[in-house]
Amino acid sequence: MSGAVDDTPVLRVEDLSVEFRVRGAWWPAVRGLSFDVARNETLALVGESGCGKSITALSVMGLVPRPQGRVGSGRILFEGRDVAAMREAELERLRGDRMAMIFQEPMTSLNPVLSVGFQVSEALRVHRAIDAAAADAEALRLLEEVKIPSARRRFADYPHQFSGGMRQRVMIAMAIALKPALLLADEPTTALDVTIQAQVLGLLADLKSAQGMSMLFITHNLGVVAAIADRVAVMYAGEIVEIAPVARIFSGPVHPYTEALFRAIPRIDREEQSLDAIGGQVPPIDRMPPGCRFAPRCPARRPSCEASSQALVEVAPGHSVRCGVRAPAGARAA
């Protein structure tokens, strides 16, 4: 089922909290976050808009927006080294080479004054001692690989001449240019139509099997989760509420939030499934409830839920849940 074979994870996040400054005080947007991504494994990160998925990926890249945001505490071990404690110059050597990210916003993530071809070849030029011609040739190959139609002719075009879907594919080409050990993919296929989406997912799967690449894959699309993930982490309001192998998440979700989220049948061609089937909204980061953060919206709520915060409890090997009702601490389910 899982592709994880190596036991030293590519990425290990330990008790991470990322904070933002709101009205003069620092509030955690993500807190107490811990997870691993093993070599050659794909971990899907799912959850409602604003729950902290992008922030998690950005903090791994060392790209939390400053000065309004910061990594408050915790460690982010990439191939055994703490990214959160690294100097910028060291980070620059890793970024784009050993780890790469595909951003959520394809329309604004490309530089409008530089040609698409150059932007793809730039990563190669920065990290490898190759001449411009070789870098361009490789960039062209990458653009063809992500199925940019007539890539050679469009190599010198600018981003404004590309559609959203094509820009997203350019972003993907940029990210996989140096065959990273870890790819952080933030909703990489949302702007693509179904056929292209399937092709791109296939491409990423190929890279995974050919190079042993690991992925942190953020998506709203449960069909995509089913197609690509080995394990799934469900986030709510900055915390992981459930993490489990993909089959278990679909067959036996424990947390009421996961349940609501995965109620729909996974279909790859349908966007935005059931995410707002639950009444209410995610509380803003400076107004979090004291106890279980999901309690105000939870159908299984008990008075005790609002009293104290919940711990992540392992209910089965590799399956942990943060819920005092369904998975009370100390009472380990089978």
Next chain:
Amino acid sequence: MRILARLFQVFGTNKTSWVGLAMFVAICAMALLAPWIAGTDPLEQDIIAKLRPPSAEHWFGTDEFGRDVYARLVWGARISLSVSISAITLALVVGGTIGLVSGYVGGRFDMLVMQVMDILLSFPALILGLIIVALLGPSQANLIVAIALTALAPFARITRAPTLIVKERQFVEAGRALGFGHGRILFVHVLPNIVSEVLVMASLWMATAVRVEASLSFIGLGVRPPTPTWGGMIRDGFENILDAPWLCIYPGLAILALIFSLNMLGDGLRDATDPKLRGE
């Protein structure tokens, strides 16, 4: 009332704008209190005591006619302030009305009016002022008209944009259904939305107005002598720059202080009102 509340809200948060406002108010106070704090008559000549350097008796020295520079400086503030305040008020009222009407009428009329405004804006304020004053003849009233003309366009822009938006919105329709006149609709719904923008523009363009007035006076197209004006004082002092540098230094610093205070005020207000621009 809403306007006043908005005003306080805008000012409350920004130090720069407070410092600018304080400096500006101080200069205004100086102008208002001129008869009491000037000490001597700014026009009184004393040929024997001409071109005296600053001393206990004449704080800022005397000019070529033996007139007290300090007294002239204090009285000169009146011209700078009255010309620029009147000009900006005129520009605000006329330009604002043009923008309101143009936005409200819309269509080709609006396009034509805005085209003309763009053209006015593309003329350098000083050149436009220069030509107009030269053609109309140098008097305080003409000066005000000329300067107001150079500042017409920005105020037309400010009132036009929200008028266009408000016009589209539901509550205007509702207001019309209730039988409110156009004037009332515009007054109630457009003005409160633009108070802060108007304040920012007014202070920044007043800075320009002061600069243009001083520059025109320096060229010799300002309010006629012997009325003391800061630009005029520098013009006279420039001829004696070798023997009496104080004749240029003090009025120069006064102009700088006034313009600087207005720029600080406008800049601070803009930062305070536009959170996106904060600190820019």
Next chain:
Amino acid sequence: MIWYVAKRLLAAMPTLVAVLTVVFVIVRIIPGDPALTVLGDQATPQALAALREKLGIDKPLLAQYFDFITAALTGDLGRSLVSGRPVIQEVVAVLPHTLDLTISSLVLGTALGVPLGVWAALRRNRLADYVIRIVSLVGLSFPVFVSGIFLLMVFSLHYRLFPVIGTSNLADLGDRTWKLVLPTITLGLVMVAYITRVTRSAMLQVLSEDYVRTARAKGVPARLVIRRHALRNALIPVVTVVGLYLGINIGNSVLTEIVFNRPGLGKVIVTALNQRDYAMLQGLMVIYCFLIVVTNLLTDLAYGLIDPRVKQA
């Protein structure tokens, strides 16, 4: 490229006509009777009539307007009432001085303003940023005749480093440059202040753009991110300001030329004003219009060089 320029030029024609119309209104209609303005109210009716005919203002207004526009568009700017020489000749004679000053202050403003603005943006809300912001606000607040006189007092009169008299020998390059220094600093300071502020806010804006984050995610070194990815985009608003400033510069050069006693367009216009040389004034206004239109055109071309999105349109 040539096609692009030609197209822009053609597109600028309506603007030019519109600008000329505004000039016509200002010069012909606002003063009432220009002849009266020129000769004063003691003039004899015969003299007034003669001047009216000479200026072509005895015809109906619409005919006057038509004459004015066609003359302007065919490059006929009339003759000075005082010297009798064609306006264009008088202008061409002083043009090198004006160009020297405009270009050198533009270069100074960009060379200092852009790096200072970038620096301030990178040090946002630190000491360097505050200092740069306050100093640039002071720089903006100086009317150029005041800063010019202050510079003159310090560097020419006190330290005697630079000449007081500004008329230079155009053929002597050393002399020409030497006399350009103080006027350039005077005009350039305002420009530095403007460009610094615009660059700073444009950089702040651009640095928070997604594509800058993308560049960093590729591992592009910080210096290169700033130069290649951020600055190029930030220059787009800077070009706008430079274009606008060239207009302001024309106004400010009048004052600079008086203070430093330099020949130039500004000096010509003030002389014409003092001599009530109405024909000259009108011709000069037309020239200013051309300058404004040309400046806009140059600004557009600069956009085309920086921003690939512009060429399309």
